[in-house]
Amino acid sequence: MANDPDLEDLALIDRYWRAANYLSVGQIYLMDNPLLREPLKAEHVKPRLLGHWGTTPGLNFIYAHLNRIIRARDADVLYICGPGHGGPGMVANTYLEGTYSQVYPEIGEDEAGLKALFRQFSFPGGIPSHAAPETPGSIHEGGELGYALVHAYGAAFDNPGLVVACVVGDGEAETGPLAAAWHSNKFLSPVSDGTVLPILHLNGYKIANPTVLARLPDEELAHLFTGYGYDPIFVEGHEPQAMHRAMAAALDAAFDRIAAIRAAVKDEPARRPRWPMIVLRSPKGWTGPKEVDGKMVENHWRSHQVPVSECRTNAAHRDILEAWMRSYDPEDLFDADGRLKPELRALAPTGARRMGASPHANGGVLRKELRTPDIGAYAVAVERPGAVEAQATKILGDYLRDVIRLNAADRNFRVFGPDETASNRLSSVFEATDRVWMAKTLQTDDHLAPEGRVMEVLSEHLCQGWLEGYLLTGRHGFFSCYEAFIHIVDSMFNQHAKWLKVARELPWRSPVSSLNYLLTSHVWRQDHNGFSHQDPGFIDLVANKGADIVRVYLPPDANTLLWVGDHCLRTWNRINVIVAGKQPAPQWLAMDEATRHCEAGLGIWDWAGTEGGLEPDVVMAAAGDVPTMETLAAVDLLRQAVPGLRIRVVNVVDLMALQSPQHHPHGIDDAAFDRIFTRDRPVVFAHHGYPYLIHRLVYKRTNHPNFHVRGFIEEGTTTTPFDMAVMNRLDRYHLAMEAIERLPALAARRPGLIAALEAKLDAHHAYVREHGEDMPEIRDWKWPYPRPEAP
Known part of the structure; x- marks a missing residue:
């Protein structure tokens, strides 16, 4: 157990938090005069004010306190920012810890660098307003809500030393994928996986309405999350000094609980623990303007985006902005050259312990090549076209079984699917592994075990999100699904494709393994299930994406499917979609013919x-x-x-x-x-x-x-x-x-x-x-x- 921080430590954390808030406001508003060394003028303000303030101070607050935990406990922490438009905070914190300037040397740690940092944000030729591939430390595209927690669990699987601190916004918590993602704790092994620490950030409002969870009393929230299998710790208030004490205590309690779970693993390795989580209630737009034009802003939905909107044309609004920024006392935070003062810089972890520099957030640097068997060992003998029948996905299942065996020691390959592995004729994988399961088991259950490599849950959202988090942190995977229902993750596919497109253009991001889909139980053999199961349109959606990213394969038989599957598993920075039937069907090409045919396309x-x-x-x-x-x-x-x-x-x-x-x-x-x-x-x-x-x-x-x-x-x-x-x-x-x-x-x-x-x-x-x-x-x-x- 770490010693409780004293008042001096908390005062330093408060200054660090103020520095992050100052940089966040500056990114939204300013294109010049970054340290307010002169009175704020209209030309210092951006002509177009874009960005989101409301969630950002809470994100900065969490980041600052996680820095303390990392330094005190030498913890390996990955920060996932669920409120995606909290991008100003992610950029600000990675800048304060030094990672941002390391990745982007043109954004230096001085006054000129601050000006460049502010100017680039939501500006033509600059960076997006949300957490994006350009943001160091991020594996999570913030352009769409709902996926933070499932990505966090994907990152934690097979990462036993990692704590994934996942901030879930209360608006995001209303989405279907996020609501299902709370159940991911039933699949997390305390033996071989890392830890996910959810931090539910309740600031009360989304764009123009209150949020559902924020209006629930603590007792009801406690029952809700206890029912999900968590041990919730509440932190709530608005007075900074009291909130700093409460947050420090909550994180210490959570990390003590995590350490206790880890210590108990040897005695009860198969038992599902009750992992801690934190519920943080803080005002939306915390520390910002209390009101603008006579209307409430702090602790209200009006702080969601740009609280003071006419700063370039309205002198009164500009005065509010200047007073707001000066309330953080920039002279107390930055020296004469515009550098973060040494005592504050010392609060950030160093090297790879910085959350912005975590190798898990740039998973390609951790990626090992997947070991794959020779596909010739599984080939169907075809002496005469169409003379023999075989089930193509059954043959592929034999191949995947041996991929699992070859990579068992590295624990870097998993198969994902919504309760359809057997239905899709991939049952051979169960000769090498089991389904992951940490909940109660019965003697009549089939292939359930905490250390399994097959992830099955009846939610395409969870399968997709787990796999994305797993790939983005340096591992390999394979997702099989009924063709008609892969549409459930259309939007998740879109976001991942956009992430890959941008990441490929960033030289500092190393390539990650491709996202590989097998779509089977397809339209032409869903005659038994009917019209609701008959839709081949996912490939149309895929074909809309950038040519560098997507591939679509339609193998006509088992040998071509073998070649395609093996090829796709060995690629990177792509999304590969394979469509193949599972029913017995004629086989047309011998393996050598199939190889030549597939290589030609x-x-x-x-x-x-x-x-x-x-x-x-x-x-x-x-x-x-x-x-x-x-x-x-x-x-x-x-x-x-x-x-x-x-x-x-x-x-x-x-x-x-x-x-x-x-x-x-x-x-x-x-x-x-x-x-x-x-x-x-x-x-x-x-x-x-x-x-x-x-x-x-x-x-x-x-x-x-x-x-x-x-x-x-x-x-x-x-x-x-x-x-x-x-x-x-x-x-x-x-x-x-x-x-x-x-x-x-x-x-x-x-x-x-x-x-x-x-x-x-x-x-x-x-x-x-x-x-x-x-x-x-x-x-x-x-x-x-x-x-x-x-x-």
């Missing part, structure tokens, strides 16, 4: 076509496993109905290869595109998702006017697998008709050919509604042609 399947070295009459293309099977079945129909028709079959495994190299690094050039898809022949393209995405990707290509894309057109229900394809006109009969209708040479024969195919569709319609299953000729179809002899 797309290619002609010579063994399936009939062009015989000549220009094709039609190109039949596919992206996705079910579209590939239906395309090949359509080719079979065409070969039987129109002997001599020259057909080229193209398969796309890397969707971004369809773009030009100017738009995506995986894109093939125009000459290669024309060689594969021709310059003027009809292309019937069967796509896994919504058709318009293919048109988006190829719209600048020469032959785009001849692309005819079939895909999901928002038709679905509970029906048979093949009927799902028919409802969306992605089935073999519609694909064959599309080809026939695009070939002028078949004009005379077209009515008869179309009529025969429509008769098949009528027969299908009647059969499935009578028998409840697909026709035998559909269920039992196999690719009937031997592989052509090599010339």
Whole structure:
């Protein structure tokens, strides 16, 4: 137990806090005269006042007290700022501790540096108003609320020496992801994981309303968080001296409790402890103007953003700002050169113990390469295309099992998913590990253990957030999910993609492991669950993001899925989306063929076509496993109905290869595109998702006017697998008709050919509604042609 701080220590902490508050206000308002060495003038004030003050003094207060704890106990602490628009505080504190100038030498620790610090904030060519990748010490994009606590737990997993101090704003606490994130303590092992110290910051208001939790009495809050499994410690008030004493005592109590839990682990390693948390009640806009223009500001929602808004044009407002800033007594904080006074600088930790310099906040510096097995050991033997069936995700599960085994000693790889690991046919991983579980267990439970490597909870938000926190602190992971419900984390995906885009442009941020999605139980085999489970649109969202960040893969069989999965796990600074089915399906490519095909991204399947070295009459293309099977079945129909028709079959495994190299690094050039898809022949393209995405990707290509894309057109229900394809006109009969209708040479024969195919569709319609299953000729179809002899 550390000695309680004396009054002199608390007085120094108060001065440090005042310095952070001064710098925070200066960033929002000033572009010159940073130390108020002359009376404040209009030209010293920014023309556009952007930023958020209301939450910032509380964040600064917490940061200053955590600095004391770190120094007193040599603690390793990562600070996660949930109120994202508290960016001024994060920047101010990392500047005061020296990290900011270390990362950005142009922002020096003197008066000129202060001017540059203030001017850059929310200013063209500068930095955002929220905690962002540019902010040292941050792993948390503050542009959207709700994810702080789940990121904190992701950072703590497999980090036994780390304490993640996570400030949760009371506005943020009203979001769904944050509300679910409190349950993360049921997955945190006191043996092998770090500690998360939630600090619920109740300042009473959000943008224009009171917050729910702030209006609850302490007794109700205590019951709430005790029910969640925490041991809450309350700190509340507004008088600084009393608040400093209370906060110091609360943090000492919390860290003593953490130490006691750690000490008891040897006696009861599997028992879930009741971790401490702090509930801090302080006024919104604390230490700011009490009122402006006769209206209440401090301790009111009016302090949320810019409390005094007309300082450049209104002299009275400017006087309020100057009095506010001078209330912090900058001469008591900074020396004649504008440097933080030595006795205050001494309050900050040093080296990597500074929260802004924590290597956990720049996880790429801690990242170790993942050990991966040889994918050849898991390959499906394919001697003849389509002759054998396999479950692609089951094969990938075998591979992931051995990834877990190879990296067991490093404890740097986890599998995440919303209660779907077994459903998605990845059960082989349970031969190497268990599901993480710290709550009560029964003898009838299946693969639950505190030291498991599989994270399952029925919340896509938690899976995504845990994985993001895990990756951003230097580890590796894999997230499998039903395709339709990955949309739940659309916004989280957006924020992570934006983080990666900016982080890649910062030379001081080291690359982190890629976020890898496996989307299975996909649209074309959700026939049993129905329309609510049928949506392939996540890849459309992904395709909107920067080309340097995203990849979309649609492997048509198990061997291509093996190659893609292995490749994605070994990449960094990307988001990889893999879509693959889990049901038994035909296997098309041997492992060596799959490798060549995946490395190219797309290619002609010579063994399936009939062009015989000549220009094709039609190109039949596919992206996705079910579209590939239906395309090949359509080719079979065409070969039987129109002997001599020259057909080229193209398969796309890397969707971004369809773009030009100017738009995506995986894109093939125009000459290669024309060689594969021709310059003027009809292309019937069967796509896994919504058709318009293919048109988006190829719209600048020469032959785009001849692309005819079939895909999901928002038709679905509970029906048979093949009927799902028919409802969306992605089935073999519609694909064959599309080809026939695009070939002028078949004009005379077209009515008869179309009529025969429509008769098949009528027969299908009647059969499935009578028998409840697909026709035998559909269920039992196999690719009937031997592989052509090599010339």
